[in-house]
Amino acid sequence: MAELNNRDTNNLNTAPEPAPGEEFDAASKSLSEALNVSFVILKVIMIVLVVAFLASGFKTVDSDEQAIVLRFGKIRGVGENRLLDPGAHWILPYPIDEIIKIPVKTKVNLAINSFWYFQTKEDMLSNAKPRVRPGMGLRPLLDGYCLTRSEKGAGATAGSDGSDYNIVHTKWQLTYQIDDPERFFRRIHVRDVTPGDDYFDVITGDDGVKPLLEDMFEDAVVTAMVNYTIDEAISSRDRIPRHIERLLQGKLDAIESGIKVVSVQMTRSEPPPHTSDAFEASIMASQASQKAVTEAKTYAENTLNETAGPVAERLFESLYDETVSEQEKEFLWSDLGGTARERVADAQAYQARVVETAKANADYLERLLPEYRLRPKLVIQKIYLDAMERIFANANETFVVQTTDDAKGTELRVLVNRDPSLKPKKRTTQAGQ
Template identity: 45%
Template sequence: MSHSHDHHHHSGCGCKPQGSAFEPQDAASKSLTSALKTSFAILKVIMIVLVVLFLASGIFKVREDEQALVLLFGKVQGLGDARVLKPGLHFTLPEPISEIIRIPVTKVQTLNVDSFWYFETPQEKLGQKNPFPPDYLDPIKDGYCLTRNDSILGLEGEDYNIVHSRWTITYVIDRPELFFENVHYRQPRPGEDFLDAASESINPMLESFASSAIVGTMVKYSIDDAVTSNRDISEKVKILLQKKLDALNSGLKIDGVNAERIIWPRQVDDAFQASIQAGQQSKTAVTDAYAYKEKLLTDTAGPEAEALLEKLKQPGLTQTQKEELVAQMKGQVQGLISEARGYKTTTVAEARANAEYLQKLLPEYKKRPELVLQRIYQDAIEQIMAKAEEKMFIQPGGGNPKELRIQINRCS
C-alpha cells in the first residue's frame, strides 16, 4: 500500500510542472493567429479598396467640345459608331491597359495660305504702300497663280494671265477615328493643347492640298472673272479641297475657304485700272440705254409694250390680230394712232374732194383748157393770199426794170 501510495504521489507531482510550461506557448500562438487574421483581413480590405480605386480611375468624362477614342493595348476599342465616345461619363480599363485619346471636334482652326502672294517688305506688311514697285515679277520671291489665258483688248504683254492671291482656310476635325488612323501627328506634351501639336502635321498637308485645289480652280477662270468672282472661286476651291481630304480619309472637314484678295501684278496696275474704268463706263452706258428703252416703250405703249411688240413680230398674224394687239397698247401710242386715223380721214376726204372737183372740171377742160388752167391758178393764188399776213402789190414798170429790196427782221 505504501508503494502504491508513493507511486501515485510521484506521478501527481510530475504532471503539474509539465502543464504549467505549455500554457504560455498556447497563449502566444493564439495571439499570433489572431494578429495574422486581423492583418490578413486589413490587407484584404486594402486590396479591395485598391482594386476599387483602380477600377474607379477608369471612369472619365468627355467634354462637350470633344470626342474620345479608347485604345485597348494600342488598338481602337469598339465597333462602328461605338468607337467614338460622345460627351458624357464613360468607363474603360485604366492605364496602362487602356489609353484615352481626346480630340476636339468643335474648335475651328484657321490656316492662312500666302504662297500665291507677292513678296512684301516689313514696311509693306505693316500697310505702307511701296511707291516704287519692282519693274518685273520675280518668280523666285513672288508667289503667283495662273488664270485662263484670255487676251485682253487694248493690253499688250504676257503677264495678263497672272494673279496674286491670299487665302484663309478654316477647318475642324469631323471624324476623330479617321483622323487618328490616317493622319500622323505628334503627341501633345504635358499641358500642351492637342490642336497646337496636331497642327504641326495638319497645316503643311492642308496647305499642299489647298495649293493644288487653288491652282486647279484658278486656271478655269479668266483674269477678269478671277478678280471679280471671289465668292464663286472660293466655293469651287472648297469643294475640290474637301474631295482631296476625303480621298485620304483624313477625318477633316473644311468649314470655309475665303479668297481674301485676288489682284493682278503691280507692274500692270495702270493698264488694268484703265481697262476697268472703260468697262465700267461701257456697263453704265448699256444700263442707261436699257433704262431709256424701257422708259420710252412704257411712255409710248404702256408697261406691256415689250411683250406686245414681241407678239407683233410673230409671223402669220392677220391684220385683225395685229389691230387687236395694237389696241391693247397704252400711253402715247393711242394718241398717235388717233392722230394718224384723223390724218388719214382728213387726207382721204381732201383727196375725194379734189377728185370730185377735177371730175367736174374735166368736161370744161376738154373744151377750153387754157381758161380752166387760168381759173385753177387764180383759185390757188386766192388760197395763198388768204393765208398771208402782209400783202404788197407792185405796179408794172412799163417795160423798165424795177429793183425790189425786202428787209427781213431777224426777231420777227
C-alpha cells in the first residue's frame, strides 16, 4: 500500500506542464475580457456624463422673472426671442450658454437717509431727537440736510446771498423695479455672481444698482428742494415726491437703465433740531394768519352771496367798468339774488304801493272837489277827522286834554314810554294778526 501511495504521489508531481503558447493565450484572453468590461463601464460613464451635461441645460424661470441667455458672453436671440418668459427652458450647458435671471415684477424698497441729521444708535433705537446743547448748530460733516428757497419766491433764489435759504432734514423711500432686463444688463454694472450668491441680492446690493440709485436720487432731491419753501417741505407729502420722481425717472431714462421708478415717499421731514422751537412758533403764527385770511375770505364770500348771490362780484365790477354794456348790466341785475334781491323787490313793491296810493288819493280828491266847492270848511274838517282817526289808531297811548280859559293855561306832564313792554306787545300783536 505504501508503494502505491508513493507511486501516485510521484505521478501527481510529474504531471505534464502546459506549453508556452497555451499560457500566453490564456493571459491575453483574461486581459481582453478585462478591457472589454472597462470599455463598457467607460461608455456608461460617458453616456451618464453626456446626459448630465445636457440635462444641466434645463433651466426654470420663475413667475416674477425674465431671463437673458448669454452665448459666449453675448446676448442670444433677436427681438422678443432675446428674453425668456417664465417657465422651463433648455439652453446649451455652461460654458457655452449662461442664463441670467432678472426679477422684473419684484418691487424693491430703498431707504435714503443721507439728508437726515446724525443720530447715535441709542437715538435710532429710541426714535428720540438729538439733545441740543447751547450754541449747537448744524454739523455739516455729520448732519445731512436739504436747502429750500426763501419765502419771497423762486425769483429771489438767483439773486440771494444765501441768507434767505432754509435748511430741512428729510428721510425718503424709493420704490423701483426693473422693467427692461436687456437694458439693465447692458447699462448697469453688477459684479460677477459667485457660487452661493443670490443674483437678486447682488443687483440690489452695494455691488449692484444701489450706489447708482442713491447718487441719482440725492441729485434729484437737491435739484427739486430749492424750488420749495421750508413750509412746503414740512407739510407737502405729495407734490415734492412727485417732482423728485419725475426728475429721477428722467435721469434713469437718459442712461437707458431699464429701471422704472414706482414711487417716491417722503417719510419724515423736520427743521434743524436747534431751531425746532422757533420753527414751531413760526408755523403756529403762519397757521393763525392763514386761518384769519381764510375766515375773512369765507366771510366775504358768504356776505356777497347773502347780499347779492353768485353774481355779486361781477355786478360790482360791471358798475365801474365802462366797457360793460347796459344790456349786460341788466342781465346781471336780473340774476341778482340774496338780500339785495329782496330789497329791490321790496323797493319795487313800495314804489307800486306809493303810486297806487297817490292814484287813490287823487281819485278821492277829485270826487271831493264838487263838495269842497260847495262847503269847503266842512270838507276840510272831515279830512282832518279822518286823518286824526288814522293817527290815533296807530298810537300806543292816547291822552285827551280839555282846554281851559284860565290865563295860566293847563300844565300837562307825561312820562314818555312809561311802560317799555307796552309798545313791543302791541307790535307783537300786530305781527300776529
